[in-house]
Amino acid sequence: MQEHVSLMGIDVFIICTYLLGVFILGSFFAKYVKNAGDFFIAGKALPFWAIGMSIVVSDIGAMDFVAVGGSAYTHGIAVANFDWIGSMPAMVFAAFLFVPYFWRSGVFTIPEFLGRRYNTAVQVIHGSIWAVFMFTMLSLMLYVAADQIMHTILGWNVTATIILMAVITGVYTFAGGLSAIVMVDAVQLIVMFVGGIALLWLSMWEVGGWSALQEQVLAMGSEYQDHFTILLPHNTTSPYPWTGIVFGLGIVLSIAYMSGNQAVVQRTLGARSEWDAKAGMLFGGFLKAFIPLMVALPGLAALIIIPRVTGTMVEGDRAVPMMIGLMLPPGLKGLMFVALFAALMSSVDSTLNSTTTIWVTDIWGRGWKWIKGRDMDEREALIVGRIFTIVLIVAAVAMAKYIGQQESIYVLIQTALSLFQGPTLAILVLGILWQRTTRWGGLAGLVIGVAFCFMLNSSTKLFPSDDPFLFVAWWSFVFSLIVTVVVSLLTPPEPDEKIRGLVWAQVVQDAVVQETLSERVSE
Numbered sequence: 001m002q003e004h005v006s007l008m009g010i011d012v013f014i015i016c017t018y019l020l021g022v023f024i025l026g027s028f029f030a031k032y033v034k035n036a037g038d039f040f041i042a043g044k045a046l047p048f049w050a051i052g053m054s055i056v057v058s059d060i061g062a063m064d065f066v067a068v069g070g071s072a073y074t075h076g077i078a079v080a081n082f083d084w085i086g087s088m089p090a091m092v093f094a095a096f097l098f099v100p101y102f103w104r105s106g107v108f109t110i111p112e113f114l115g116r117r118y119n120t121a122v123q124v125i126h127g128s129i130w131a132v133f134m135f136t137m138l139s140l141m142l143y144v145a146a147d148q149i150m151h152t153i154l155g156w157n158v159t160a161t162i163i164l165m166a167v168i169t170g171v172y173t174f175a176g177g178l179s180a181i182v183m184v185d186a187v188q189l190i191v192m193f194v195g196g197i198a199l200l201w202l203s204m205w206e207v208g209g210w211s212a213l214q215e216q217v218l219a220m221g222s223e224y225q226d227h228f229t230i231l232l233p234h235n236t237t238s239p240y241p242w243t244g245i246v247f248g249l250g251i252v253l254s255i256a257y258m259s260g261n262q263a264v265v266q267r268t269l270g271a272r273s274e275w276d277a278k279a280g281m282l283f284g285g286f287l288k289a290f291i292p293l294m295v296a297l298p299g300l301a302a303l304i305i306i307p308r309v310t311g312t313m314v315e316g317d318r319a320v321p322m323m324i325g326l327m328l329p330p331g332l333k334g335l336m337f338v339a340l341f342a343a344l345m346s347s348v349d350s351t352l353n354s355t356t357t358i359w360v361t362d363i364w365g366r367g368w369k370w371i372k373g374r375d376m377d378e379r380e381a382l383i384v385g386r387i388f389t390i391v392l393i394v395a396a397v398a399m400a401k402y403i404g405q406q407e408s409i410y411v412l413i414q415t416a417l418s419l420f421q422g423p424t425l426a427i428l429v430l431g432i433l434w435q436r437t438t439r440w441g442g443l444a445g446l447v448i449g450v451a452f453c454f455m456l457n458s459s460t461k462l463f464p465s466d467d468p469f470l471f472v473a474w475w476s477f478v479f480s481l482i483v484t485v486v487v488s489l490l491t492p493p494e495p496d497e498k499i500r501g502l503v504w505a506q507v508v509q510d511a512v513v514q515e516t517l518s519e520r521v522s523e
Contacts (some may be wrong), residue, residue, distance in 0.1 A: 078240040091258050138355065436488055
């Protein structure tokens with residue numbers, strides 16, 4: 001096999017046409033952005049189908065084709081649980097509990113809710129954690145696509161590819177805000193599904209089907225015997241034991257991610273009605289069911305295909321990119337690269353816009369109010385949002401190489417999430433469902449809970465897995481629940497006027513609260 005794959009003219013034409021089309025489509029929506037509400041939550045005008053498609057494609061990016069496929073190549077089909085157990089049930093839960101509340105409350109961000117429910121310290125700390133994490137993800141996305149996809153297969157210069165992707169996504173995110181992002185995402189989801197299904201079909205055809213794939217992989221040796229086990233034993237050295245999957249992923253990480261991740265929730269905040277907000281989340285859950293088929297199964301097939309062609313095994317995160325170069329014919333190869341570009345740009349634009357929203361609303365906005373004694377008006381917030389869009393994408397380009405050079409991308413991401421998702425879910429659930437939760441309980445649950453996460457993650461002998469992020473997520477959630485409840489009971493309850501409209505039952509059922517919230521949103 002040659003070191004890099006050359007694209008034919010038809011492939012180059014497909015890629016260039018797609019990139020130009022996305023650029024034009026995204027920039028078109030600039031004329032609809034007049035204020036901060038238009039920029040950050042699309043003026044509350046998004047239909048359910050666009051919300052659902054955007055949620056899926058913003059969550060499943062080029063990194064998933066690389067990282068999930070790589071994890072399936074290394075650890076087996078158990079990684080599919082991150083969509084089947086780790087997304088679909090949580091999205092149903094979010095649609096009927098959290099989404100109606102968030103949409104009716106009129107907030108721009110999750111930290112903004114926590115700031116109202118608890119205090120400014122909780123808002124700033126939580127916002128800062130998410131802002132740092134999402135910026136890290138932004139850099140990671142750019143580097144993975146440039147290095148492990150474009151460079152691995154085509155030999156493209158990594159730095160030049162990062163800059164190209166940053167310019168295209170940065171321009172239409174800067175111009176059109178969330179409206180542009182969601183509508184571009186809807187197109188990109190269709191492209192991504194076409195390319196992903198094509199790769200899946202060719203992979204299965206090459207290995208002779210599912211049964212033949214199982215036989216060939218199991219014949220490779222005892223270390224591959226669990227590659228087709230969906231729930232691995234508790235004592236496995238893989239990062240995906242069944243106990244961690246069920247408790248850490250199914251109960252904590254998945255619900256925290258789908259209900260508390262700004263990049264996901266922000267789309268529902270822009271819905272044109274409460275029904276569209278809920279239906280969008282449910283539609284996204286339906287589409288999520290097909291994702292493991294497109295990203296995990298080609299990784300399993302790579303165990304057979306790559307050694308058959310090259311005679312050697314490869315590093316997990318390079319398995320799927322190498323298969324694309326080996327298998328796809330001209331035209332279809334260009335379409336697959338378009339799918340990868342779509343997956344990358346949808347994740348980058350969503351993360352960029354959501355990171356900007358958090359910086360402007362929960363960090364810069366708090367500082368602005370402290371210094372000037374007032375909130376930013378709509379025009380000021382729009383200007384600051386666009387400035388931060390430029391600053392963040394430039395900084396992400398500068399940091400991409402340093403952040404992206406990690407041994408296992410998927411485990412890195414999940415480990416980072418486990419360090420704060422448990423405490424976040426604890427104070428979010430208690431803040432909405434338990435009126436007695438106090439500002440000091442929420443602050444203690446968040447700060448002490450995150451510290452507890454770091455302690456658990458550094459204790460190598462506590463858990464059987466080499467990468468115990470699922471156990472860290474579960475036990476930090478339980479610990480933070482206890483801390484928040486105890487501290488809340490030891491401190492004075494919050495005045496009714498402070499939490500009015502910020503507890504779920506009031507928001508959904510209290511007509512007076514609804515009138516108050518309508519006035520708050522219109523201010």
